[in-house]
Amino acid sequence: MIKRSFFKSKYLPYLLIFPQLLVTLTFFYWPAVQGIFQSFLLSDPFGRKSKFVWFYNYIELFTDPLYLKSIFITFTFSIAVAFVSISLGLFIASMANRALKAKALVRTMLIWPYAVAPAISGIMWLFLLHPSYGIVALAIKEWLGVNWNPVLYGSDAMVMIVMASAWKQVSYNFVFFLAGMQAIPKSLIEASAIDGASPFKRFWFISFPLLSPTFFFLTVMNIIYSFFETFGIIHTVTQGGPGGSTNILVYKVYQDGFVGLNLGSSAAQSVVLMTLIIVITFLQFRFVEKKVQYSG
Amino acid sequence: MVEKTPFLDLFTYAFLMLGIFIVGFPIIYSLIAATLSLEEVSRVPMPLIPGDQFIVNMKEAWSRGDLGTQITNSFIMASGITIGKIAVSMIGAFSIVYFDYRFRVVAFASVFCTLMLPVEVRILPTYEMAANVLSPLQSLWDFLHLNSLMSWFSGNDISVTLNWCLLDSYTGLILPLVASATCTFLFRQFFLTVPEELCEAAKIDGASPMMFFRKILFPLSKTNIAALVVIEFVYGYNQYLWPLLVTTNPKMTTAVIGLQNLIPQADDLPEWNIALGAAVLVMVPSILVVLLMQRWFVKGLIEKEK
Numbered sequence: 235m236i237k238r239s240f241f242k243s244k245y246l247p248y249l250l251i252f253p254q255l256l257v258t259l260t261f262f263y264w265p266a267v268q269g270i271f272q273s274f275l276l277s278d279p280f281g282r283k284s285k286f287v288w289f290y291n292y293i294e295l296f297t298d299p300l301y302l303k304s305i306f307i308t309f310t311f312s313i314a315v316a317f318v319s320i321s322l323g324l325f326i327a328s329m330a331n332r333a334l335k336a337k338a339l340v341r342t343m344l345i346w347p348y349a350v351a352p353a354i355s356g357i358m359w360l361f362l363l364h365p366s367y368g369i370v371a372l373a374i375k376e377w378l379g380v381n382w383n384p385v386l387y388g389s390d391a392m393v394m395i396v397m398a399s400a401w402k403q404v405s406y407n408f409v410f411f412l413a414g415m416q417a418i419p420k421s422l423i424e425a426s427a428i429d430g431a432s433p434f435k436r437f438w439f440i441s442f443p444l445l446s447p448t449f450f451f452l453t454v455m456n457i458i459y460s461f462f463e464t465f466g467i468i469h470t471v472t473q474g475g476p477g478g479s480t481n482i483l484v485y486k487v488y489q490d491g492f493v494g495l496n497l498g499s500s501a502a503q504s505v506v507l508m509t510l511i512i513v514i515t516f517l518q519f520r521f522v523e524k525k526v527q528y529s530g
Numbered sequence: 531m532v533e534k535t536p537f538l539d540l541f542t543y544a545f546l547m548l549g550i551f552i553v554g555f556p557i558i559y560s561l562i563a564a565t566l567s568l569e570e571v572s573r574v575p576m577p578l579i580p581g582d583q584f585i586v587n588m589k590e591a592w593s594r595g596d597l598g599t600q601i602t603n604s605f606i607m608a609s610g611i612t613i614g615k616i617a618v619s620m621i622g623a624f625s626i627v628y629f630d631y632r633f634r635v636v637a638f639a640s641v642f643c644t645l646m647l648p649v650e651v652r653i654l655p656t657y658e659m660a661a662n663v664l665s666p667l668q669s670l671w672d673f674l675h676l677n678s679l680m681s682w683f684s685g686n687d688i689s690v691t692l693n694w695c696l697l698d699s700y701t702g703l704i705l706p707l708v709a710s711a712t713c714t715f716l717f718r719q720f721f722l723t724v725p726e727e728l729c730e731a732a733k734i735d736g737a738s739p740m741m742f743f744r745k746i747l748f749p750l751s752k753t754n755i756a757a758l759v760v761i762e763f764v765y766g767y768n769q770y771l772w773p774l775l776v777t778t779n780p781k782m783t784t785a786v787i788g789l790q791n792l793i794p795q796a797d798d799l800p801e802w803n804i805a806l807g808a809a810v811l812v813m814v815p816s817i818l819v820v821l822l823m824q825r826w827f828v829k830g831l832i833e834k835e836k
Contacts, residue, residue, distance in 0.1 A: 246629070253621070265656040268655040268658065268659070322549075325545075340550070341828075344553055354789065362556060372575055504651055508647065
């Protein structure tokens, strides 16, 4: 799209778009092409010699039980994070939307975890869930009778990173749900109230369906968040352990590429991730935008 | 809301308080831990009454983690990304929306395609790129066999190596994160809603494109810029993976990375009071930015994702 009235100039538009294109080309396209190219090569760890091996890296990857496990872990992790943070965000937002007088104050009190870096959230939860010092760990041990030890047990470690990741994301979801609820026309709510619908029914039959675009959008955003931005949490809290039980895909790319120096495999993993995110983006634009939008 | 529901209201406020408490708990707890002495913090359970060691712990964290240098680095990185991103994408969007030229659609599409490709998915190649930004030119040079061509011309052996390394530098921390399709897209959407009459009037008055940009478009975009400043500052300040890769020199790392070294490992003294004190210190700037500019922040967050 372009404005009806626009400027004509021979060099200026090129000059203006040039910085953006230059950075995009050098740091997006060239690395992406390099990555794809590298994924077809097998090279020694010092990058001196390399051999073209077609799909060898990919075949290795998808027959590697560790990689398949990592895929499974990533999906479990991201679904858990999305579920916990979205349901908490929705719950708190629906409460906050009822608190007419204190709305601004409540929003201020709930918004700030957004500013906390994932890695810092990781450090705080590492302490809260520390097997010997953490207070939440203590509560889990006392009340649930679980022998809590995320350093030893993979499932405990998974719970730990889910909590650290979901906590930070609650405020993000909250902001969107609150904005979405405030955008719902008051007349709809009032009309159904006159028809005798209780507050719960009004939420379930009016607010909730009208929030479905927000809901889908947030699902996508939360999954992307837990796929990629949680790198800091994994790196500070578990480093993929114990025994690879929290080794999500992004962390594996980093470990294989930078620690293990398996360049071809790391590149192939990057390509898989790129494909995945392109598919997600595509689905979001095609499916979500069209099917779930009620308000046009 | 519509009718009087005292019971439900009570329930609402009770759960809201609970929600706020749960959300705030990790930070409050860390703050308390930061005021205790080593002996108190390693008691099980840790006392919930703040101690008097706050200043001592903060001083220790500050010097041990070299937080002064690292927070400065974080600030430079975050401001660099913020300013760079906004400047680059604003003029980019201006070019796409207000000019008609042959490669307009191509330019827009190529920027738009990168909309959701975070740095995390192309770690290694981007790192190699940062290690030598001129490597594409070098490949072109080698591909065209320009070395032998030049040797042939001059009669001497000449080899040209193009090298510009961004590792361990502010440029390396900032530049790769400056490219952002989201900001360009946001500005494009905003420019499209600016009334046509403004541009027409400016043209009639004989304003040049840059004059129009400076005097009309820029002032109109102020709220959008404010919103993006908050979001991009927080984004830049909280970056983890990229600074981790690009910097090896401790004088160049950012604060969020540096914290990693303060976490007590299994064999260390459990000095959680210092680690958490440092964590609290490091998150203060970004929390302040979000809270002080909350209005623009919420607006920007919601606009950005539309």
